[in-house]
Amino acid sequence: MLIPLYIRKLLIIRKMAIIGKIREKSGLLVTMVGLGLFLFIIPVNDLLQQFSGGANSTLGMFNNSEIDANDWKYYNRENLTRNNLRINNLNSGGNGSLTSADEDQIKVTSWNQMISDTIYHYELNKLGIKVSADELNQGLLNGENPLPSSLKELFVKNGLYNKDSFNIWKTNRIINLPDNPESKKDLKNNIEDPLKNERRISKYSSMIKNGILGTIQESKRAANEEKITSNIKYIFISYDDINDTLINLDENEKKNFYDQHSNEKIWDQKQDLVSYDYSILTFKPSSSDINNYTSRMESLKEDFKSSKNDSLFVANYAETPMTVQSPYGPRSSGNFTGQPYKGGKFSSFIDEKIKNGKKKDIIGPFVNGDKIQLVKIYETGDEEQAKVRHILINSKEGDLDDAKNKKLADSILYAIRRDSSKFRSLVSKYSDDPGSISNGGVYAWFPKGQMVPEFEEFSFTKKIGKSGVVRTNYGFHIIQVLGRKVGSFKKIAIVDETIQVSKTTQNEYYDSVALAFYYKADSTNFNNAADELGFEVKSSGYVPLIYPNRRSSGLYGPADLNRNMNISRWAFNSNVGDLLEPEYISNNQLVLAVLKEKIIADEISFNNLGSLMEPMVKNYLKANYYKNKFSSKIAQIKSIDSISILLNMDVVNKLVKYSDANIGNNTQELAEPKVMAYIFNLSANEISPIIEGKKGIYIIQNISLNNNAIVDESSIIQKAEIQQKEMRSQIEQGYYPALYNSYNVRDDRAKNMIMSN
Structure with missing residues (x-):
């Protein structure tokens, strides 16, 4: 029997009521001040720790010391963040429940804020950065024009500070504060201390940023580098286009590469990584x-x-x-x-x-x-319905192109009135409404109330055949009324339920298909078994042992595995070659997998890093293959065009600057310092040997070099100022990650969760 939804809602309401009682008895205090200034405080919920990793209270390392969850009050922070999100959800019309993405963000935010607070505590005290009472009261809380802060930003709209609103808040929240210890404590904890701390961090950031100066000498050097240019012809062969069958990738080659490169910073791996191949088996209800x-x-x-x-x-x-x-x-x-x-x-x-x-x-x-x-x-x-066709020209009032767009709309209208048969072709050429382009701009038989008011008014009041330009929030519509009629309508209600696969069907599929796949993979090979049984094999890529964040799904791996913790535990606790037994990831989906790679953090042995180095070893061997096969021939050829015939590759012409990071100076691509150095060390018309780059191999001919740079002295000071601004911006964005690394922070929360279960 179906359980009515109102019963489920009653259960949720009852649960929220219990939470409300707990809050009531714990003396919950709510003070909203934004961006970390307005928080509500509740007592520590020790139960949370019992559900987050058992008895191991060590969360990681900070400055070579263990981070103890109890000493650092980590679960207080999680609980505080969690309840703030629940309150926000309720205020937005939700039921107070949180998604898995919310829970991920709670962990990321709690950790980052805890580490940030601790780092700044050490740094600010080390330098003696303080905020005086006058700076607080006459600066940050000055109603006329307070110093910059997240509090002030609450009263800024469209770039304008609202003094009256700020002073009303100040009167209610500070001036009229009851004269008792609890109110004073609230003021200090939730307004004054956060404001002062924010101001101290702002001073610290300004000290670091403004300590960077752009010098005249540095500006001259940069200006000279931009003036030194070379016209080149070059051939590029991507490593991806060189077939793997041309090289012999064996353990000796890997070991040789490891011996030469293992001390490079690129292999400094701070997180455990795994990689596995997997197949998802989807089955339908019987x-x-x-x-x-x-x-x-x-x-x-x-x-x-x-x-x-x-x-x-x-x-x-x-x-x-x-x-x-x-x-x-x-x-x-x-x-x-x-x-x-x-x-x-x-x-x-x-x-x-x-x-x-x-x-x-x-x-x-x-x-x-x-x-x-x-x-x-x-x-x-019955209802009145209209049929029209239109062309939309996107435009916003106040935009620089608004008048130009209006003129275009008027021109299209003029063309349509002269020859309405052109309407469809004009739709294809000009309309910005993707939903109607394919059918000539037509909206057929819509009732009143479905379109924006201006569009509707024209459609239902103008004569059939009439055309005109109408402005809406979307822009300018060139509309032609095609017809109107009285049509019938039906309003419907839908009751639905997802058809779940029964336990019986699950068991039948598990026993007959999933286990057959597993046993075949165990006795032969995972990929061969999948291919024989007709299942697609996917690669997880490298999965890091970290909590999910905005950039990565973390320890859960690919999104289509539905955050299955059993898969994560298997992957990080198994050996390479181990199989995952069929695991449910949804009511009608099972996954099987084989562990392909496992890399341990901070372990620099060949056995650990060999597989991680393999792509670069392949590139190295591919470059050597071309060097061994073609270098002697290339050395005898005087024209790069002839070399292109030998290699069956195109020649590209390019002007490059000495200051460029790579050919084309594409900042989204890898820098190629070796390639750029070769270019500016070639004589006129000299052809380089095969150059091993990061993306592929290069052969370059220097056609001409201009190194007689003449720098405009009058522009140097301006250039120094621009460089200083750019460097300060980079420092402002990059100094905190550098601080984080300098304190040797290590996050073991995900590792503890995986390894302790």
């Missing part, structure tokens, strides 16, 4: 599963048909909620919108049944994708 869900939905038909409150019925029995969260706030899911149904949500067969149905008709149950659904026609009627 006919028996579908029949069971169909029967369950069938039992609701009569109640749905006789329901007096269809929106409440949908809210109680539909799996899909009536509203879902989106980046733009709550929006309708489509199960009960109050709007006429326009078709396209179901198959053409079901859409036809809805079109021909009557009020209170129930259609279904039927399977739609992975759901079983019932549809009720709860309202029918």
